[in-house]
Amino acid sequence: MEYTEAERERLAKLQRIRDAGIDPYPPRAQFVNERVMAADACTLALAGNTAPIAVMGRMVGRRVMGKACFVPIEDGSGKIQLFARVGDDSLTKDSFERFTDLDVGDFVEVRGEPMITKTGEPSVKIKAWHLLSKSITPLPFAKEEKLPDGSVKRYSGMSDPELRYRQRYADLAVNPDVRKIFVTRTKIVKAIREFMDANDFLEVETPVLQPIYGGAAARPFTTHHNQLDQQLYLRISFELYLKRLLVGNFERVYEIGRDFRNEGVSFKHNPEFTQIEFYAAYWDMFKVMDFTEQMIQHVAKRVLPPEAEGKSWFRGHEVDWLRPAARMTMRDAIMGKTDLDINAYPDATSMSKAILDRRLMPAEVVKGKTRGRLIDGLMGDYVEKTLIQPTFLYDYPLDISPLAKSKVGDPATTERFEGFIGGMELCNAFSELNDPLDQEQRFLAEQAGGDDEAHPLDEDFIRSQMYGMPTAGGFGMGIDRLTMMFTNNDSIREVLLFPHLRQASA
Numbered sequence: 001m002e003y004t005e006a007e008r009e010r011l012a013k014l015q016r017i018r019d020a021g022i023d024p025y026p027p028r029a030q031f032v033n034e035r036v037m038a039a040d041a042c043t044l045a046l047a048g049n050t051a052p053i054a055v056m057g058r059m060v061g062r063r064v065m066g067k068a069c070f071v072p073i074e075d076g077s078g079k080i081q082l083f084a085r086v087g088d089d090s091l092t093k094d095s096f097e098r099f100t101d102l103d104v105g106d107f108v109e110v111r112g113e114p115m116i117t118k119t120g121e122p123s124v125k126i127k128a129w130h131l132l133s134k135s136i137t138p139l140p141f142a143k144e145e146k147l148p149d150g151s152v153k154r155y156s157g158m159s160d161p162e163l164r165y166r167q168r169y170a171d172l173a174v175n176p177d178v179r180k181i182f183v184t185r186t187k188i189v190k191a192i193r194e195f196m197d198a199n200d201f202l203e204v205e206t207p208v209l210q211p212i213y214g215g216a217a218a219r220p221f222t223t224h225h226n227q228l229d230q231q232l233y234l235r236i237s238f239e240l241y242l243k244r245l246l247v248g249n250f251e252r253v254y255e256i257g258r259d260f261r262n263e264g265v266s267f268k269h270n271p272e273f274t275q276i277e278f279y280a281a282y283w284d285m286f287k288v289m290d291f292t293e294q295m296i297q298h299v300a301k302r303v304l305p306p307e308a309e310g311k312s313w314f315r316g317h318e319v320d321w322l323r324p325a326a327r328m329t330m331r332d333a334i335m336g337k338t339d340l341d342i343n344a345y346p347d348a349t350s351m352s353k354a355i356l357d358r359r360l361m362p363a364e365v366v367k368g369k370t371r372g373r374l375i376d377g378l379m380g381d382y383v384e385k386t387l388i389q390p391t392f393l394y395d396y397p398l399d400i401s402p403l404a405k406s407k408v409g410d411p412a413t414t415e416r417f418e419g420f421i422g423g424m425e426l427c428n429a430f431s432e433l434n435d436p437l438d439q440e441q442r443f444l445a446e447q448a449g450g451d452d453e454a455h456p457l458d459e460d461f462i463r464s465q466m467y468g469m470p471t472a473g474g475f476g477m478g479i480d481r482l483t484m485m486f487t488n489n490d491s492i493r494e495v496l497l498f499p500h501l502r503q504a505s506a
Contacts, residue, residue: 004137006137006138007136007137007138010103010134010135010136010137010138011136013101013103013134014134014136017131017134020098022098022131024131024133024134025132025133025134026130026131026132029056029109029130029132030109030130031054031056031109031110031111031130032054032056032109034052034053034054034111035053035054035055035056035109036053036054036055037055037075037076037077037078038055038057038073038074038075038077038078038079038080039077039078039080040077041053041055041080041114041122041124042078042080042122044114045080045114045115045116045122045123045124046116046122049114050113050114050115051113051114052111052112052113052127053111053112053113053114053124054109054110054111054112055073055075055080055082055109055110055112055124056073056075056107056108056109056110056132057073057074057075057080057107057108058073058074058075058105058106058107058135058173059071059072059073059102059103059104059105059106059107059108060072060073060074060079060104060141061104061141062100062102062103062104064100067085067086067087067096068083068084068085068086069082069083069084069085069096069099069100070082070083070084070117070123071084071099071102073108073110080122080123080124081117081121081122081123081124082108082110082112082123082124082126083112083115083117083123083124083125083126084096084099084100084125084126084129085125089127090125090126090127091126091127091129095129099126099129102131103134103135103138104135104138104139104141105135105137105138105139106131106132106133106134106135107131107132107133107135108129108130108131108132109129109130109132110124110126110128110129111126111127111128111129112124112125112126112127112128113125113127139157139170139173139174140157140158140170140174141157141174142157142158142174142175143157157174158170158171158174158175161491161493162501164178165493165498165499165501166501166504168497168498178494180487181483181487181489181494181495182495182497184303184483184486184487185479185483185487185495187302187303188299188303188479188482188483188486189256189274189479190302191298191299191302191303192256192276192295192299192479193256194298194302195294195295195298195299196254196276196278196295199252199291200252201252201253201254201278201280202250202252202253202254203253203254203255203256204242204245204250204253204254204255205255205257206235206238206241206242206255207235207241208234208235208257208258209223209225209232209233209234209235210232210233210234210235210241211230211231211232211233212233212456212458212460212461213233213234213235213236213237213456214236214237214239214240214455214456214458214461215235215236215237215238215239215240215403215455216236216237216239216259216261217400217451217453217454217455218236218237218261218262218263218453219261219262219263219452219453220233220234220235220236220260220261220262221233221234221260221261221262221271222234234260235259235260236259236260236261237259237275237277237476238255238257238259238275238277238476239277239279239403239474239476240458240461242254242255242277242278242279242474243279243432243461243464243465243469243472243474244461244464245279246279246281246469246470246472247464247465247467247468247469251280251281251282251470252278252279252280252281253278253279254276254277254278254279255276255277255278256274256275256276256479257274257275258272258273258274258275259272259273259274259275260272261273265500266492267490267491267492267493268424268481268484268492269492270480270492270493270496270499270500271500272500273478273479273480273492273496274478274479274480275476275477275478275479276475276476276477276479277474277475277476277477278474278475279432279472279473279474279475280472280473280474281470281471281472282470282471282472283471283472283473284415284431284471284473285394285415285416285417285429285430285431285473287473288417288429288430288431288473288474288475289325289327289392289394289417289429291475292392292419292427292429292475292477293324293325293390293392296321296390296419297310297321297322299321299482299486300312300321300322300486301322303486304321304486309322310322310323312485312486312488313488314421314422314484314485314486314488315422315423315424315488315490317388317422317423319388319389319390319421319422319485320389320390321390323389323390324390325389325390325391325392325419326389326390326391326392327391327392327394328391328392328393328394329393329394329395330342330375330379330393330394330395330396330397331343331395333379333383333393334375334378334379334382334383336383337382337383337386338358338360338378338382339358340354340355340358340360340378342375342378345371346371346412347371348369348370348371348374351371351374351375352366352367352369352374355374355378360378360381360382361374361377361378361381365377370399370400370449371397371399371412372396372397372398372399372400372401373399373400375396375397375400376397376400379393384420384423384424384425385423386423387420387421387423388421388422388423389421390419390420390421391419391420391421392417392418392419392420393417393418393420394415394416394417394418395407395413395414395415395416396413396414396416396417396418397412397413397414398411398412398413398414398442401414401416401430402433402439402442402443402446402455403430403432403433403439403442403455403474404416404430404431404432404433405430405431405432405433405434406433406438414430414431415430415431416428416429416430416431417429419477421485422485424481424484424485425481426477426478426481426482426485427475427476427477427478428475428476428477429473429474429475429476430473430474431471431472431473432469432471432472432473432474434465434469434470434471434472435465436462436463436465436466436469439461439462439465440457440462443455443456443457443458443462444457480492480495480496483495
């Protein structure tokens with residue numbers, strides 16, 4: 001590894017520390033049993049409590065003024081200032097000099113007394129300290145400017161998105177606002193689990209490596225099991241395994257975990273992503289719709305601050321998460337934006353002609369598409385971006401909904417809905433198809449259509465349904481997208497700790 005000049009200077013300092021008989025990476029913190037978090041230390045100082053405490057964290061600044069030194073450190077709760085001084089009841093000259101020779105980025109532990117400086121800063125007066133970890137590469141800490149109104153403006157020291165994603169560890173270290181995104185993400189998952197458990201759902205785990213992939217329209221990642229000499233796939237969905245559990249008399253099941261889809265990367269797609277899927281026996285699409293609305297509102301109440309009153313900003317719009325979701329058919333939604341009645345065109349040929357006659361889509365996009373794909377394209381081009389407040393669209397075409405039950409009296413339409421917020425799809429749900437013979441024919445029809453994202457025929461899944469699967473409602477939602485919406489981020493990479501990136505150029 002080639003080192004920068006700054007790194008070489010710190011490496012030289014590292015050697016001096018070792019030459020002095022000090023371990024720059026000791027095996028344990030000595031004051032851990034006395035530790036107080038930075039935020040609590042500030043509270044103690046403001047309350048006038050002077051009983052000895054210990055704090056530990058990363059140095060995020062340093063100001064030496066003669067025989068005194070001020071060092072803010074940061075831990076998971078926030079910042080506290082350390083105050084070091086030579087003499088009286090503080091540090092010896094040698095200890096003070098070694099302390100002031102530390103670098104921003106180093107981790108330290110300190111034992112001392114809470115205090116308030118003359119400028120009113122909550123601090124800890126150091127009585128003893130140890131180095132816990134020597135930083136070799138300088139972190140690009142943000143600069144802060146106090147504004148006349150008392151607020152603080154931050155100038156990020158690490159603002160290039162590509163660098164931030166590649167070195168997320170450094171991004172998190174210097175950008176507190178980025179850390180808040182992932183705290184919010186954890187709160188979202190916790191709130192979803194809380195809601196599901198309170199409604200008698202059983203959390204389960206299904207295979208990540210599968211001999212046959214299915215449950216979504218996507219290309220899989222392929223791998224090989226050496227011992228079994230077997231080709232396996234990373235799952236693209238939990239669906240077919242969770243439905244097997246309905247057959248096995250588990251009535252309400254859910255899973256939160258990773259799925260993998262070998263498809264393009266965009267602002268809302270990553271090859272691996274986190275989903276929640278649930279399945280409930282004896283429910284239908286409309287019961288799932290009601291439950292979804294309640295779940296989203298529960299999450300909003302748990303995650304958003306009370307003063308937000310259930311509202312947050314996303315893509316320049318204020319979203320009211322507690323507002324009852326609008327509900328409309330896909331037919332009405334498309335007609336409202338294009339004046340095209342999709343029910344008047346029962347096949348791909350007539351639908352294509354109607355779209356081209358109205359110049360709603362270019363010919364090269366229309367060519368070769370099924371009726372369902374054409375309708376889905378109209379949705380994406382004309383409707384989706386207008387759905388800002390919580391909205392459920394239902395009655396989706398059968399040829400893009402192979403796992404959903406057909407609508408009574410309209411076999412070309414299914415009992416399927418999708419949820420939209422902020423102009424983006426959030427969730428997908430069905431009245432689940434439980435007729436094994438119909439399911440088998442749909443899989444075969446998909447394969448005959450030549451779609452490279454068609455479901456393979458999963459004979460074991462069909463066999464499971466042959467034993468009898470109860471009427472059920474099912475649901476899937478991307479945790480990443482929900483986090484984007486709650487944290488007002490327009491890129492999925494901002495809400496993934498380690499997003500997939502192209503290989504860095506040399």
